[in-house]
Amino acid sequence: MASEGAFQPGDWRADIYAALKRQRITQMAYVPDAGHASLIQAMHADPAIKVTVLTTEEEGVALLAGADLGGDRGVLLMQSSGVGNCVNMFSLLKSCGFPFVTMVTMRGEWAEFNPWQIHMGQATPDVFTRAGFLVYRVDHPADVGAVTEAAVRIAYDSNQAVAVLLSQRMIGAKVF
């Protein structure tokens, strides 16, 4: 695969990348995030994926709706703090039945150093649920590929909005 050199041995983000490729994802949008860093790098290096860096996460919700209107499959990479930035734009997905997948690195739930991350991190699963999403959570690296693949399939085969929450314990809490 074109970009597998971006990953260190044992990096579970390689499993996300492989699952997204198998499921024919061709657009990716993101706000820079340390937890997704190697995945972002791999997707930038892949000429088959159209990557867009955003100023705020809600742009990515709208952008992937546009991608679907043009026949592309996409994924939005963000951190839990970005979920709150998207709330009204999520109504676009549900009002029109857009398929949508986001991979969310969690903050504020496991050995969090920054108290300002706790509130949005703790609210994230409820915000997604109230916005009409299917919410999957991954705590173990062995599950990440299968969950990613199932998320993309149910999103695009059954027109669902899906959030995959990547637990902070699995990512490794940021150390200052």
Add this chain to the structure above:
Amino acid sequence: MLDRRQAVATLLRERPEHLLVVPGLGSSTYDVAAAGDDPRNFYLWGAMGGALSIGLGLALAQPAKRVLVVTGDGEMLMGMGSLATVGAKRQQNLAVAVIDNEAYGETGGQASHTRLGVDLAAVALACGFKQAHTARTLAELQPLRDVLLHASGPVLAVIKTAAGEMPRVLPERDGHLIRARFRAAVVCGQS
């Protein structure tokens, strides 16, 4: 000052086959519908601030087609970050027409930032758009139609229009139907 209906009709007359239109919520959606309903219009009734980002995702997915976002000054101001995203992306098949009446027409005509000095064409140029122009008369608008439909993008036109209510022309509101109709016209048969 231009009449907004006439301005949008001028942009969309003899509409090319390859032109896809994303109108922002409110008056822009009514203006585009008034110019002639078309399955290649993705009418918005919400998602304020998202019209240009929708246009970018669509333009990336359909590089052989032209994407025109037609939106109001208030909607564009709410999504001003997307001007930076589009400028950075240098998306060649993407154009924006801002129908700028310097007011929030849906909510009682309150002044927007553009009446208070904010220049969206200057913002677009600073964000890396290849061209950005302002039209105040029909004579100034005519050549901008060609820029919006054919010039290498991203390009933006601010079209200064008179404030005030127009007769509403309400297109389909069911988002599922608007999406399915658009995809049937644009995507089906391509892949």
